[in-house]
Amino acid sequence: MARKTQILVIGHNDNGCTPEHEKTAYDTGAAIARSGAVLISGGLGGVMRASCRGAREAGGLTVGIIPQDAHSEANEFCDVVLPSGMGLTRDFLNALAADGIIIIGGGSGTLSEVCAAYMYRRPMVAVRGTGGVADRYGGTFVDYRENIMIGQADSPDEAVRSILEAIT
Template sequence: MRVSVIGGGRITDEQAETAEGVGRELGARGHVVVCGGRGGTMAAVCRGAKAEGGTTIGILPGERRSEANDFVDVPIATGLGHARNALVPMNGDAVIALAGGHGTLSEIGFAGIYGRPVVGLGAPDLRNLDLEVTVAETPAEAVDAVEAALE
């Protein structure tokens, strides 16, 4: 399946380690990673997926495919800026939300609009909002949850 992984562009070393772990889990299980294709969370998750032989898709905000991080296999230039946030969850079967900000929150919203299961790992606690979000504690638990949601 395709799993959209969303999160911030500016992240801590610990957040990068988590994102890379999610990418490794997804790659090892044969899932395709869909992300925003640039730095931070996106680069870390792609690096992890590639380390396990996985495939990565980057949906970029700009007009140049060359803006993608070095671990993106399929860069998709949109020229849409932040409006491309709608396309990231739309192109996954499920979404794993990592730590991020306004852009990540918008992608969680679009995931709900498109009916994609959302698993939060290190993301803000969204359980008190009227959103269906499963909370995970580890990369493996996050990938288990998206797999279970699509069975």
């Protein structure tokens, strides 16, 4: 049996996550589940919670890699919880666990995950119009190394299609 594709969804946590971000994340999670891929997230609130909820409600599998050391810290829509006990260092685990990454908005924590993914040349797609890191880095390279260009998509379905194409 072949390993399932693993897609990380990153973006605003509870601080800065608007109802529009939540809807985009929910729809992204649902699209990931419909594609047969596994949704990976940081396992907490905001975009992480909404994407897990969308995937779970669409019949998908969700994995939360949380910075804390207790399973109970994860959001209620994580099917599998990996408590790293690593704090922000877990951003590298998130990036390396993923075959591809979808970015919805995001602040400095999201940027940390983007940088880790960039250094390891993981394909990334930013959902346009969601602000933050997604709009700042979508369609560009993070730096002069030009490791991998961050793609852009106008909808959750397009983001999932694009990341799946980039992975294969």
